[in-house]
Amino acid sequence: MALSAQQIPRWFSSIKLRRFINVTQLTKRFPRPGKTLLNGSCAWPQLSSDNYFLQWGYKTYRTSSLWNSCQSTNSSRQESNSAQSTLLPSVNEQSEKIQKIHSFDSDLFLEELDDLPPLSPLQSVSEEEAIQIIAAPPLPPASFTLQDYVDHSETLQKLVLLGVNLSQIEKHPDAANLLLRLDFEKDIKQILLFLKDVGLEDNQLGTFLTKNYAIFSEDLENLKIRVAYLRSKNFSKADIVQMVKNAPFLLSFSVERLDNRLGFFQKELELSVKKTRDLIVRLPRLLTGSLEPVKENLKAYRLELGFKHNEIQHMVTRIPKMLTANKRKTTATFDYVHNVMNIPHHIIVKFPQVFNTKLLKVKERHLFLAYLGRAQYDPAKPNYISLDKLVSVPDAVFCEEIANASVRDFEKFLKTL
Amino acid sequence: MGSAGLARLHGLFAVYKPPGLKWLHLRDTVEMQLLKGLNDFKPPPPKQRIRFLLSPVEDSEEKGLTLTATSVPSLTNHPLVRGPAFTNLKIGVGHRLDVQASGVLVLAVGHRRRLLTDLYDAHLTKAYTVRGLLGKATDDFQEFGRLVEKTTYDHVTRAKLERILSVIQGSHQKALVTYSNLDLQSQEAYEMAVRGLIRPMNKSPMLICGIRCLHFAPPEFLLEVQCMHETQQQLRKLVHEIGLELRTTAVCSQVRRTRDGPFTLDDALLRTQWNLHSIQDAIRAAAPRVAAELEKSLRPLSGTQPLPGPAEPQGSAHPSSASGLEP
Numbered sequence: 001m002a003l004s005a006q007q008i009p010r011w012f013s014s015i016k017l018r019r020f021i022n023v024t025q026l027t028k029r030f031p032r033p034g035k036t037l038l039n040g041s042c043a044w045p046q047l048s049s050d051n052y053f054l055q056w057g058y059k060t061y062r063t064s065s066l067w068n069s070c071q072s073t074n075s076s077r078q079e080s081n082s083a084q085s086t087l088l089p090s091v092n093e094q095s096e097k098i099q100k101i102h103s104f105d106s107d108l109f110l111e112e113l114d115d116l117p118p119l120s121p122l123q124s125v126s127e128e129e130a131i132q133i134i135a136a137p138p139l140p141p142a143s144f145t146l147q148d149y150v151d152h153s154e155t156l157q158k159l160v161l162l163g164v165n166l167s168q169i170e171k172h173p174d175a176a177n178l179l180l181r182l183d184f185e186k187d188i189k190q191i192l193l194f195l196k197d198v199g200l201e202d203n204q205l206g207t208f209l210t211k212n213y214a215i216f217s218e219d220l221e222n223l224k225i226r227v228a229y230l231r232s233k234n235f236s237k238a239d240i241v242q243m244v245k246n247a248p249f250l251l252s253f254s255v256e257r258l259d260n261r262l263g264f265f266q267k268e269l270e271l272s273v274k275k276t277r278d279l280i281v282r283l284p285r286l287l288t289g290s291l292e293p294v295k296e297n298l299k300a301y302r303l304e305l306g307f308k309h310n311e312i313q314h315m316v317t318r319i320p321k322m323l324t325a326n327k328r329k330t331t332a333t334f335d336y337v338h339n340v341m342n343i344p345h346h347i348i349v350k351f352p353q354v355f356n357t358k359l360l361k362v363k364e365r366h367l368f369l370a371y372l373g374r375a376q377y378d379p380a381k382p383n384y385i386s387l388d389k390l391v392s393v394p395d396a397v398f399c400e401e402i403a404n405a406s407v408r409d410f411e412k413f414l415k416t417l
Numbered sequence: 418m419g420s421a422g423l424a425r426l427h428g429l430f431a432v433y434k435p436p437g438l439k440w441l442h443l444r445d446t447v448e449m450q451l452l453k454g455l456n457d458f459k460p461p462p463p464k465q466r467i468r469f470l471l472s473p474v475e476d477s478e479e480k481g482l483t484l485t486a487t488s489v490p491s492l493t494n495h496p497l498v499r500g501p502a503f504t505n506l507k508i509g510v511g512h513r514l515d516v517q518a519s520g521v522l523v524l525a526v527g528h529r530r531r532l533l534t535d536l537y538d539a540h541l542t543k544a545y546t547v548r549g550l551l552g553k554a555t556d557d558f559q560e561f562g563r564l565v566e567k568t569t570y571d572h573v574t575r576a577k578l579e580r581i582l583s584v585i586q587g588s589h590q591k592a593l594v595t596y597s598n599l600d601l602q603s604q605e606a607y608e609m610a611v612r613g614l615i616r617p618m619n620k621s622p623m624l625i626c627g628i629r630c631l632h633f634a635p636p637e638f639l640l641e642v643q644c645m646h647e648t649q650q651q652l653r654k655l656v657h658e659i660g661l662e663l664r665t666t667a668v669c670s671q672v673r674r675t676r677d678g679p680f681t682l683d684d685a686l687l688r689t690q691w692n693l694h695s696i697q698d699a700i701r702a703a704a705p706r707v708a709a710e711l712e713k714s715l716r717p718l719s720g721t722q723p724l725p726g727p728a729e730p731q732g733s734a735h736p737s738s739a740s741g742l743e744p
Contacts, residue, residue, distance in 0.1 A: 132471065147498055150495075151492060157492055160497050165497045360437070360438070415433055
């Protein structure tokens with residue numbers, strides 16, 4: 001047992017160096033959130049770069065191994081091993097790895113034993129040393145929330161202060177695991193500096209990282225190449241900031257994919273280069289989202305709603321959101337505006353905002369105007385009410401300026417629908 | 418604090434359901450708006466965490482380290498770490514309205530949802546306005562259903578319509594007495610009838626307590642119906658049957674509930690008012706009325722004083738005068 005007592009800390013350090021290189025990146029003594037259960041009978045204290053902590057951890061371990069006193073060095077090593085690999089996703093895989101690590105280690109093991117300080121649990125410690133032993137309660141080895149770890153990880157604390165919403169990220173266990181293993185100085189700082197270089201403001205970083213936490217695993221060179229690609233397409237710096245802010249995943253797309261998608265929009269809509277650029281800057285979500293709904297919407301506008309190609313071009317450049325809108329909703333809105341309100345295509349084309357509004361709102365206002373006898377949408381006649389005004393002003397302004405009625409009357413009318 | 422806001426949310430309130438919106442969708446929208454309001458409250462100040470930090474000892478003779486207790490703010494309950502304080506609310510829906518119908522819909526939040534059961538057991542009447550259109554018939558009795566038949570309606574007059582309506586009302590009143598399981602010759606029945614409280618206390622087919630014509634301008638007509646145990650589709654069918662009785666056909670273009678038990682149109686919140694503050698106010702305003710109404714209807718014989726019964730304006734004083742259509 002004494003032998004194993006000496007072996008294990010050393011073994012830890014060798015493991016630490018070779019297999020779990022990430023461990024050293026933890027700034028604080030810190031647990032791994034894993035999904036697996038520990039094999040050991042006690043919760044194994046977490047790995048740490050802190051020597052004292054290691055000693056303490058070892059001691060706990062030893063007591064537990066004394067409980068099940070018939071354990072050989074070998075098995076105890078395995079046990080500690082399994083305790084260590086809490087990250088591994090399943091128990092089966094875990095044991096597999098244990099075997100691997102074990103065989104791999106056995107050669108090196110003996111040579112490294114010599115330079116270890118002789119440590120024994122019975123050794124008395126001085127006051128000064130004792131005071132430096134931090135006996136924090138062990139953190140949960142597995143947890144479904146980052147809440148347990150945030151007070152012990154400098155990385156997480158800094159991310160929270162940046163404004164990253166951890167409660168959103170922890171919904172993706174893989175992302176949360178990744179975040180725990182990162183070191184602020186080494187991994188995160190460079191990404192942050194890069195984003196600052198791109199032009200994001202401090203208060204935008206939090207929301208950006210909440211969405212695109214995967215950027216931490218991206219290669220910095222690739223990111224730079226992507227930004228350079230966007231610059232080469234004549235997007236100005238302000239444009240790129242706007243795009244990255246509104247579509248955080250933009251930087252996670254490869255250059256080929258970005259190029260394909262830019263090409264798709266230019267070809268499908270037959271817009272000029274400058275107009276395509278404006279469209280993308282206004283709604284960068286087009287580049288990161290799926291292209292299928294866009295194709296389907298364009299078909300629906302042309303075949304189902306009967307707009308001409310140049311009309312679609314005009315509307316899309318005015319309201320890019322029309323491309324990603326829900327097809328069922330736009331069709332319903334068009335049906336009401338065209339067939340009930342009797343507004344011809346060429347007027348709808350001038351006011352595509354109507355597709356951006358709730359159908360219920362259009363309906364309510366139109367019915368109120370019709371009730372008052374003011375529903376007059378023909379620009380050639382007096383008392384013309386433009387669609388834009390009908391849909392884009394708030395209720396109070398609508399009642400006062402367009403309907404010439406009080407808000408109370410409008411509400412009363414709504415209760416008769 | 419959000420929990421204080423939640424405490425004031427337990428209760429009943431009414432919303433105005435616009436036509437074309439599913440009640441489940443409406444409930445989810447209200448829940449989302451309430452959660453938004455509750456989560457907007459300022460989070461509590463961060464908890465302090467006591468940590469023992471190493472610090473050098475100054476005053477003592479020997480140089481050394483000691484532990485000093487310091488409190489550092491803990492991020493565990495930071496809103497960005499913990500997530501929103503409220504993620505779901507328990508909201509119950511009273512008597513349903515189908516998609517095309519509009520009007521007063523009662524919602525209940527939190528532990529007052531059980532009042533909905535009490536309201537259901539009270540068998541209060543509901544008031545509807547039903548708009549009909551003469552001259553055509555559709556397969557689902559609604560205006561835009563598949564057209565089945567077209568007819569002329571020149572011969573229909575208001576007097577004819579009202580005659581049909583009174584026949585319907587009479588037959589339903591007869592059914593009402595049958596389903597209420599009361600002996601009409603008893604003093605008890607008399608007292609309840611005086612207070613307008615005769616009604617079935619368990620399941621029954623749709624019963625109409627009052628029906629009258631508000632507006633008649635062929636082909637359109639507008640009816641006011643007070644009824645219980647109805648569905649909106651049954652009301653549409655009623656319009657269809659009125660059309661057949663008038664020797665023509667009719668479809669129903671609007672079903673709108675103007676009152677559900679104690680909740681009237683004035684209490685109903687419009688779509689723009691579905692936010693935390695309006696709903697809290699509405700709940701506070703409605704609470705005493707709901708309690709009074711339930712008290713009155715669940716213990717009908719507790720008071721001897723005859724009270725005016727707003728729930729059933731037609732009363733049931735002449736139950737034997739009706740004959741004709743069966744419901």
